[in-house]
Amino acid sequence: MTTSSIVTERKESVRQCLISFGFPEDTEYSYELLTLSYFPSKHSKKTLAFLILTYKQECPVSILKRVSDQPAGIVRSLRDKGFVFKSNPNDPSEFQYQNQDGIQCRSIESFDPHKIKVGGRAKALLSKALAAVISSIEIYNKPDFRYREETFAILLVNAWELLLKSKIMADNNNQISSIQVFDxxxxxxxxxxxxxxxxxIIKALNMLSSQGKINKFCTDNLVILVELRDNSIHFINKNTELSKKVLELGTASLKNFVSIILEWFDEDLSHYNFFLMPISFFHVDETRNNIFSSDKELNKLISFIYNKELNNKYEEDSDYSITLAYEVKFKKVSTANISITTNKEDTAVRVYIDEDEKIKNQYPIDSNRLKEILASRYIDFKANKRYHQIRKSLENQEIYGERYCCIRYLNSITKKGTHKKFYSTEIIKEFDKHYQKR
Known part of the structure; x- marks a missing residue:
């Protein structure tokens, strides 16, 4: 959904909510409420009414009683989402105060979304999602598996459905009703x-998409995966081109999965080996048959995937993708260009690759490009003292190693003198903590 359609839908939700609690349709409220990353679901009318009356404005407690006589739960829920209430100056733990006229009021001063610490049923769903995604990777990477792409798609879609439901429940105080189907x-x-x-999964995806909580690239990737899953259940899709697209879709989906868990739940999955074996390593049989009487249906599926890719402009600084292409090349090289070392304490073979390739693949951003990306990503970014302080702190290799920054020296032996700094895409996530996204 576009931003304008989300705002229109939310306006209607606000209107219906005001009517249901007996407030005039023209009741004043902050327009900013319609564009926040969090917006209550249709089953949370009391929470929405509370937001309408208190967000960026003062509302007497006597009026709020028409919404709820016991608002403590609503206040706690909104504070958990990141809403900052004005508190009693004499008792900061009390989130109501007396205004200049001596009237008890509540007011939400700002919204500062933060990572959700998931628990209860939502946490159980999150654990199952992780188990499903790991199972999908294990199946795909088996050296000999006759139902590879189909099983991978089924398990990966299942993992995403569990993850989306976990997010919805976490946003709704672990209420099972938030993911139930009603007649x-x-x-x-x-x-x-x-x-x-x-x-x-499609209903869950639409719910989160309408609230602006999931990236469009991520959404389109999942729509393709669901279509692939549905075809896999009803047909046997065997085709070299389709196998290649499954690899590209799956790689992007796994990357999206890792990024969104970090964004939603502050869960770092970097200790897992989330990768798929490139198709180039498999012996793909060009003559494999399929259950279709012709290739027409299979071509429709492949065209559907290509159209999704073509209709979405690639964004270099986005954490999410529809597909990620693999390019695997085998090249004969002299062993003189490779340094292999072992020692008695560590029997693993260490291979050091060319420095140019390392910079190109792992640290694709130079200092000028970094400023361009940040300027286009944030509304409050300036290349000022604050920016330089944040950047320099992330460049500290004693603390972070080369996680965010790699320094390329003109003299690679002494590593002194003239040098240039290159940055990994991971540094963008750190700047997200300091600036406001557009």
Missing amino acids: SSGFPKQTRSGNIMTID
Whole structure:
């Protein structure tokens, strides 16, 4: 959804909410509320009404009682989301105060979203999502597996569905109703076994997308994966070109998975080996048959993937992608260009690659490009003293090693004198903590 359509939808939600609590439709509220990264779901009318009346404005407690007689839970929930309440000067733990006229009021002064610490059912779903994504990687990387792409797609989609539901529940105080399916009368639907029925991945994706909580590239990647999953269940998709696209889609999806867990839950998955074996290492049989009577259906699926890629402009500084291409080359080289060392304490062979390749692949951003990326990414960025202080702190290799910055010296032996600094894309995430995104 576009920003304008999200704002329009939220305006209607605000109007309906005001009517349901008996407030005039023209009740004043902060327009900024319509563009925040967090917006209550349709099942959280009390929370939305509370936000309408208090965000960036003062509201008497007597009026708020029309929304809830016991608002402590609502206040706690909103504070957990990052909303900053004006507190009592005499008791900072009390989030209501007396105004100049002696009236008890509440007011939300700002919104400062932070990482959600997931717990309860949401945490259980997150754990299952991680187990599913690791299983998908293990299946794909097996040296001999006849149902590789299909099983990988099914497990990866399952992992994403669990992750999206975990996010929705975490945003709604772990309420199972936030992911339940309801009939036209408002009653919860049940499965054939009598258990609660929960929303599917597309519904979960639409919910988070409408609230601006998931990147469009990430959304399109998942839509393609779901289509691939659906085809995999009903047909056998065997084709060299499709196998290549599955690899590219899967690689992007795994990268997106790692990025979004860090963004949503502050969970660092860098200690896992989230990679897929390049297709070039597999012996792909060009003559494999498929269950289709012709290639027409298979070509439709591949065209669907290509159209999604072509209709979305690549953004270099984005953490998310629709597909990521692999380019694997085998090249004969002289052993004189490779340094291999071992020692008695460490029996692993260490291979040191060419410095130019290291810079190109791991540190693609120079200082000028870094400033360009930051200026286009943040509304409050300036290449001033504050920026230089943050950058220099991240360049400290005694603390961070070469995680964010690599220094290329003209004299690579002495590593002294003239040099140039190059940065990894990881440094952008650190600047996100200091500046406001556009």
